[in-house]
Amino acid sequence: MEIQEFEEIFNSYYQSIKNFIYYKVGDMQMAEDIAQDVFMKAWEKRATIRRETVKSLLYTIAGNLSINQLKHRQIVFEHSNALRTSSDYETPQFQMESEEFNRKLQQSLSALPENSRVVFLMNRIEKMTYAEIAERLGISVKAVEKRMHKALTELRKRIDMKI
Secondary structure (H helix, E strand, C coil), rough: CCCCHHHHHHHHHHHHHHHHHHHHHCHHHHHHHHHHHHHHHHHHHHCCHHHHHHHHHHHHHHHHHHHHHHHHHHEEEEEEEHHHHHHHHCCCHHHHHHHHHHHHHHHHHCCCCCCHHHHHHEEECCCCCCCHHHHHHCHHHHHHHHHHHHHHHHHHHHHHHHC
């Protein structure tokens, strides 16, 4: 494909490709940038482009680049939102309180009777159901419930007492 023929294609399809992209991304500046990228990719493939399929090729490239840009925008948004959210709560005061709570929790867990501590950790850390815990430990579900109740009661008492 010669430059003159490519210019003809550009002049024929640029506006409609840009509008197509604009409807997908909702941002005119981004639509213009992506439309330019579409024609850059088409220029790179000019040796293999057939005149009768050029329109569908341009729209396919435009659709794919638009989707990629939207995915990229979503990732950037999620990342910046996560940074903003985490930095809002990670003040020195929050970090100190969090460390203090974790220390109390570890002390309280280590002070629990072994059978209650095992049931608590299997349920809360390993996400096992009471039935699964009962089967693994060879005890009844009722015994698991009693041990869990004892563990929770003891942990609340110890953490609320500000040990």
